[in-house]
Amino acid sequence: MAKIVSVHSFRGGTGKSNTTANLATLIARAGKRVGVIDTDIHSPGIHVVFGLREEAMEFTLNDFLWGRCRIEQAAHDVTPPAGPGEGPSEAPGAVLLIPSSARAGEIARVLSEGYDVGLLTDGFRALIRELGLDYLFIDTHPGVNEETLLSIALSDTLLLIMRPDSQDFQGTAVTVELARRLEVDDLRVLVNKVPPGMDVELLRGQVEAGFKAPVIGMLPLDHDIARLGSAGVFAARYPGHPLTQGLRQVASRLLS
Amino acid sequence: MENPRLGLVLLDSPDGAPRQHWSFDARPVIRIGRSTDNDVVVADQHVSRDHVFLTADGDGWLLTVVSPQGIYCGPRKFLSLRLDPRALEGFVFRLGAKGPFLRLDAQAEPACGESTLAHDRDQHPLLVLDADRLRDEVEEISRGDYFRSLKESLGRLRPSRSEDPAEP
Ligand SMILES: Nc1ncnc2c1ncn2[C@@H]1O[C@H](COP(=O)(O)OP(=O)(O)OP(=O)(O)O)[C@@H](O)[C@H]1O
Numbered sequence A: 001m002a003k004i005v006s007v008h009s010f011r012g013g014t015g016k017s018n019t020t021a022n023l024a025t026l027i028a029r030a031g032k033r034v035g036v037i038d039t040d041i042h043s044p045g046i047h048v049v050f051g052l053r054e055e056a057m058e059f060t061l062n063d064f065l066w067g068r069c070r071i072e073q074a075a076h077d078v079t080p081p082a083g084p085g086e087g088p089s090e091a092p093g094a095v096l097l098i099p100s101s102a103r104a105g106e107i108a109r110v111l112s113e114g115y116d117v118g119l120l121t122d123g124f125r126a127l128i129r130e131l132g133l134d135y136l137f138i139d140t141h142p143g144v145n146e147e148t149l150l151s152i153a154l155s156d157t158l159l160l161i162m163r164p165d166s167q168d169f170q171g172t173a174v175t176v177e178l179a180r181r182l183e184v185d186d187l188r189v190l191v192n193k194v195p196p197g198m199d200v201e202l203l204r205g206q207v208e209a210g211f212k213a214p215v216i217g218m219l220p221l222d223h224d225i226a227r228l229g230s231a232g233v234f235a236a237r238y239p240g241h242p243l244t245q246g247l248r249q250v251a252s253r254l255l256s
Numbered sequence B: 001m002e003n004p005r006l007g008l009v010l011l012d013s014p015d016g017a018p019r020q021h022w023s024f025d026a027r028p029v030i031r032i033g034r035s036t037d038n039d040v041v042v043a044d045q046h047v048s049r050d051h052v053f054l055t056a057d058g059d060g061w062l063l064t065v066v067s068p069q070g071i072y073c074g075p076r077k078f079l080s081l082r083l084d085p086r087a088l089e090g091f092v093f094r095l096g097a098k099g100p101f102l103r104l105d106a107q108a109e110p111a112c113g114e115s116t117l118a119h120d121r122d123q124h125p126l127l128v129l130d131a132d133r134l135r136d137e138v139e140e141i142s143r144g145d146y147f148r149s150l151k152e153s154l155g156r157l158r159p160s161r162s163e164d165p166a167e168p
């Protein structure tokens, strides 16, 4: 049975897309078939992290929503090649991305016409079945809207990303409460962009006490990933980097 | 328009020791109040959730008080005030008749990325949660039509889980 993991944050720019791309890659390296769907239709972005160019997309999630293709036809194999020192991966893992269209016209159409959010439910199921997925990661738009509520409701695991910031904390608390009402039982918090010098154990304690949910990892504010600027999957480029080690720990916690 | 850097210093008395300070670069508006979505969050019972907004006005600043508590300069209560750039430095006002004081500081040190500088970690919690606001926001969203229909269709949305014998 495939696991649906929704990655969400109440505020923007917490690192959802980069973290999703990295975790999906690391889980694929462990031999799993991992789907990644970009439901941030209004401001798509994760395709950039995977280096999938607009011209290379035959179909996108938008085409599925408009009835122009089956959802699995919008899947693109974006499994990053093994990085230096990683050795060839023997395992049959793969990352399959269903991008949202970054074309201005498509985004404008979604904004002006809307679409049947319910179609996403069928889409997720068909993807898991047709692509034989072990995991489906859902990258979402920040904040709370119909797509994000639906992806939260559908998820087996909800991964909430926040920065160590009171506004993120307040907003994430809202999502936590909504997720509880939607009976999501596996809820984890990832604290990202922790600046140097911050008392991480104090922070962890506050988050866990505030949300009554486990912290799955605390990742540092890191110059190297910032410098990469979403132009690649960090864990594939820098397999030995301390940040990759942190991400790997999070991935293995998701796997177990 | 590039408005200059502005610093704010929180004080217990007009000439007391600084408790906390903030520095903002080229911000069109700086929101001050007790609730945590403000730019300057002052956790004090005499301060309103949203208390006063500072908006850049040419090279000066406009103070717009959104709390009935007002702000005080000496004994006088104000609901709005325009500060000439020459009057900025060292200008002190009080949040409400009994709240703490804020001092403007035009020569503030640059902020290092974030707007809040020099958080006093030992005295203030790292992260603060406004429980009232949390409850209000959650209630508002969960009363919405979409949320309610979603909740009703949970069994159908997650067929695997609805087979669980343990019904809540
Ligand atoms: N641990 C980190 N340290 C430093 N920079 C990071 C870290 N994680 C992500 N970033 C950077 O933060 C920026 C935002 O990341 P990303 O696009 O993944 O966030 P997002 O939550 O998906 O944003 P949006 O809400 O706009 O979709 C990127 O430039 C990324 O490189």
Ligand SMILES: [Mg+2]
Pocket: A016, A017, A018, A040, A045, A046, A139, A140
């Ligand atoms: Mg994103």
